[in-house]
Amino acid sequence: MKHKRLYLSIVGLIALISIIWALSETSYTWKIPSEIAGSTWLTKQKVTIRFENVNGYSFLAAPDSVDLFLNISLNGKVTGNLGNATFQGCSVHKNRGWVGRMLNIATDYTIRGKLKGSIFPSDTIMEKEIMMPMGIENNSLHGTIFQKSGVLDIYPMLSFKLKKLN
Secondary structure: OHHHHHHHHHHHHHHHHHHHHHHHHOOOOOOOOOOOOOEEEEEEEOOEEEEEEOOEEEEEEOOOOEEEEEEEOOOOEEEEEEOOEEEEEEEEEEOOOHHHHHOOOOOOEEEEEEEEOOOOOOOOOOEEEEEEEEEEEOOEEEEEEEEEOOOOOEEEEEEEEEEEOO
16 A cells, blocks of 8 residues: 555656646747748637626627737737737747647647727727637638636637738
8 A cells, every 4th residue: 555655656746747847848938930920910700708797797799700910020029909909918929848739738829918999899898818829720820819807717709710911
């Protein structure tokens, strides 16, 4: 019994060290790949936003598709708009290392920041914290924009497939 407990403790410690190492790998100095840097991306998508109310949540969909326009600069700053809202304080980050890629966990990149303004006329939330996990395939960025409310409370507003303009 003692050996089994020691064995499980060692395996648990190795697993913990492996997880910490794999996660910390993504925080090393990282250069934005040329395939996404210095590029402008565009698509048109349906959007649904989530409102918190006394009974929980309400959902409101845009009546029509809205433009999603992104410009990713060489220094990682992201500008653009989703409908009438603008991306502010947004930047692109590496989202996984080789271990995550090998295990197909997460996406290659993520954009974090805020959307300021209403996306469509009946949207009354003037500031939304967002995260956008994404990958690149066949010269297109694909992923999801999540509306964040706290650490673990996220809602997928839209899935996208952006085409490169330049």
